[in-house]
Amino acid sequence: HFLRHVESMKLLPSGAGHISHLNAVILGESLATEENDFVLPSNDFADQANVKSPQQYMEMYKRSIEDPAGFWSDIASEFYWKQKWGDKVCDENFDVRKGKIKIEWFKGGITNIAYNCLDRNIEAGLGDKIAIYWEGNEPGLDGSLTYTQLHDRVCQVANYLKDIGVKKGDAVIIYLPMLMELPITMLACARIGAVHSVVFAGFSSESLSQRIIDCKPKVVITCNAVKRGSKIIYLKDIVDAAINDSAQSGVSIDVSLVYENPVALKRVDTKWKEGRDIWWQDVIPQYPTTCPVEWVDAEDPLFLLYTSGSTGKPKGVLHTTGGYMVYTATTFKYAFDYKPSDVYWCTADCGWITGHSYVTYGPMLNGATVLVYEGAPNYPDAGRCWDIVDKYKVSIFYTAPTLVRSLMRDGDEYVTRYSRKSLRVLGSVGEPINPSAWRWFYNIVGDSRCPISDTWWQTETGGFMITPLPGAWPQKPGSATFPFFGVQPVIVDEKGVEIEGECSGYLCVKSSWPGAFRTLYGDHERYETTYFKPFAGYYFSGDGCSRDKDGYHWLTGRVDDVINVSGHRIGTAEVESALVSHPKCAEAAVVGVEHEVKGQGIYAFITLVDGVPYSEELRKELVLTVRKQIGAFAAPDKIHWAPGLPKTRSGKIMRRILRKIASRQLDELGDISTLADPSVVNQLIELADA
Ligand code: 6R9
Numbered sequence: 001h002f003l004r005h006v007e008s009m010k011l012l013p014s015g016a017g018h019i020s021h022l023n024a025v026i027l028g029e030s031l032a033t034e035e036n037d038f039v040l041p042s043n044d045f046a047d048q049a050n051v052k053s054p055q056q057y058m059e060m061y062k063r064s065i066e067d068p069a070g071f072w073s074d075i076a077s078e079f080y081w082k083q084k085w086g087d088k089v090c091d092e093n094f095d096v097r098k099g100k101i102k103i104e105w106f107k108g109g110i111t112n113i114a115y116n117c118l119d120r121n122i123e124a125g126l127g128d129k130i131a132i133y134w135e136g137n138e139p140g141l142d143g144s145l146t147y148t149q150l151h152d153r154v155c156q157v158a159n160y161l162k163d164i165g166v167k168k169g170d171a172v173i174i175y176l177p178m179l180m181e182l183p184i185t186m187l188a189c190a191r192i193g194a195v196h197s198v199v200f201a202g203f204s205s206e207s208l209s210q211r212i213i214d215c216k217p218k219v220v221i222t223c224n225a226v227k228r229g230s231k232i233i234y235l236k237d238i239v240d241a242a243i244n245d246s247a248q249s250g251v252s253i254d255v256s257l258v259y260e261n262p263v264a265l266k267r268v269d270t271k272w273k274e275g276r277d278i279w280w281q282d283v284i285p286q287y288p289t290t291c292p293v294e295w296v297d298a299e300d301p302l303f304l305l306y307t308s309g310s311t312g313k314p315k316g317v318l319h320t321t322g323g324y325m326v327y328t329a330t331t332f333k334y335a336f337d338y339k340p341s342d343v344y345w346c347t348a349d350c351g352w353i354t355g356h357s358y359v360t361y362g363p364m365l366n367g368a369t370v371l372v373y374e375g376a377p378n379y380p381d382a383g384r385c386w387d388i389v390d391k392y393k394v395s396i397f398y399t400a401p402t403l404v405r406s407l408m409r410d411g412d413e414y415v416t417r418y419s420r421k422s423l424r425v426l427g428s429v430g431e432p433i434n435p436s437a438w439r440w441f442y443n444i445v446g447d448s449r450c451p452i453s454d455t456w457w458q459t460e461t462g463g464f465m466i467t468p469l470p471g472a473w474p475q476k477p478g479s480a481t482f483p484f485f486g487v488q489p490v491i492v493d494e495k496g497v498e499i500e501g502e503c504s505g506y507l508c509v510k511s512s513w514p515g516a517f518r519t520l521y522g523d524h525e526r527y528e529t530t531y532f533k534p535f536a537g538y539y540f541s542g543d544g545c546s547r548d549k550d551g552y553h554w555l556t557g558r559v560d561d562v563i564n565v566s567g568h569r570i571g572t573a574e575v576e577s578a579l580v581s582h583p584k585c586a587e588a589a590v591v592g593v594e595h596e597v598k599g600q601g602i603y604a605f606i607t608l609v610d611g612v613p614y615s616e617e618l619r620k621e622l623v624l625t626v627r628k629q630i631g632a633f634a635a636p637d638k639i640h641w642a643p644g645l646p647k648t649r650s651g652k653i654m655r656r657i658l659r660k661i662a663s664r665q666l667d668e669l670g671d672i673s674t675l676a677d678p679s680v681v682n683q684l685i686e687l688a689d690a
Pocket of ligand 1: 307352353354428429430431432433454455456457458459460480541542543555556557558564567568569
């Protein structure tokens, strides 16, 4: 068995050699330790897998690259199309030197993604299958919907939206916690061709209002409050403040649909604006449970999702319908080795891309049973996840390294007191997973039985780009392994030249894939500048990556001014602009530092307006300012005050030096003689722990 894998490894794509050493464990047979570089699928797992060997992967991968049109149209044909696409499966210009960047897949094809998630599955006999299990924050509070029930709920919301005048192409902002109503509302928008923009319900009113102003939605959908862990969050107050702010910028919201969540806040205690605010429960149930589908072109927009970039303003990443549908469904099926009997749980919130592609669309396109959990993963204690796994017999569990590390710190006992024997496949996303967290996840959570799909991808890519296929790949703890079908990752040097073999550099992609984003909403130029101009001819991911002697990919983190805190993307510029909005803060420079649980922590250097003394009180105010402007998840872990920041003579802040100071690597400061005033460096060091 082992040799079978080693033999097939020789067939690996570009740069891959042969396995040069044979320290391996076979799935289920022993612990992954530091000495074992490889974890191989067992015969039993491989035999039942959707892709059973590197050989089979290679055959499929080769076809996907040599004949993308044939490969993807075969898969697309499994979905329902009112009308088939035109003669071109894919039409792209990926090279800025040849003109405007354009990506189109299945253009001319007429379909609807909500129809494919619901009606198509119901017609295929899945009507009584559970589509969503919902587990509330409070143990004991739960619910479920079959595919038919989900269809009916989606239609009611779709009918309501139509009734208040939402039409094809109109934007709808959704600011909801992880209630079933969140995926229901997304699907309702898709059903009528409206463009949803889900805003993570941890964003502040200012961030929400920024997004309202940018996409001018017809309606904002929220709930009055939610309990997360033991804390109540008053979401409607945040929405009210955001709507007020937006009105001042000339964007008015006429309707705010509010779901009553009596577990957190009663109706009578909710602040209300007559004429604008509508209770969900008062209107939605009155609508019919069928709703004709709005058929859309494959290239019509499906959703907008704002994400952080290296400059202040969040970017509205735009995804369209057909390619995204085909891509999320296919990646879900293969990367998790999905089988119809699986119960699948992804811990991500629908406010992030992971919740779009792998809570809602990808799984439901496959007719999967999806678990949606409302609460905090460690409430009431660190065993909650495994309690839920046992309760619903979860077989595929997909989460972020930050959660793995935090549960790892709480101790094995919280895990081992639960059976977890339903688990079959584990998944990781959001940031690089360090090998020790990988091993803990594999050995303790998965009892050394379950392969881990470490999926590298981005809001922009729509779906997985580099990921193991469990059953096919020998895994290396911490490596995202190999590209998904149709994806051609390349590593380039700073001049944009592709590097072969064992190397490290900037991670780019060579040509388009169906799930790629098509533009940044209202700013195609920024789309080209950010992603296609840095290395002409390629899509630039913003990540660093190395490839080892066996051809495995190892993501090394962002190379731009974006930091990744607990898997949340935060632009340093956004935090800086929040800090300097405080009247006493003169300047701010934010860098990421290693953080044991969160992956990266936020470290902010600040200077103050002349004459203002630094104090503990001011520190708190500054942190609060960031919480208010962006959200609690972006609060700096450390504020480092100093009278001056290191700058070049042309006034550019030397972040390289700040990063070294922040991580206390003081002997690696490098050349500081080019600074306008080198003495600020010593001052900064002296004040480091003040
Ligand atoms: C899906 C998602 C994207 C950034 C990306 C990278 C990091 C995501 C990763 C990973 C290493 C993985 N990232 N998955 N790094 N290994 N498996 O997280 O989208 O929020 O847009 O973040 O996250 O740095 O560039 P998004």
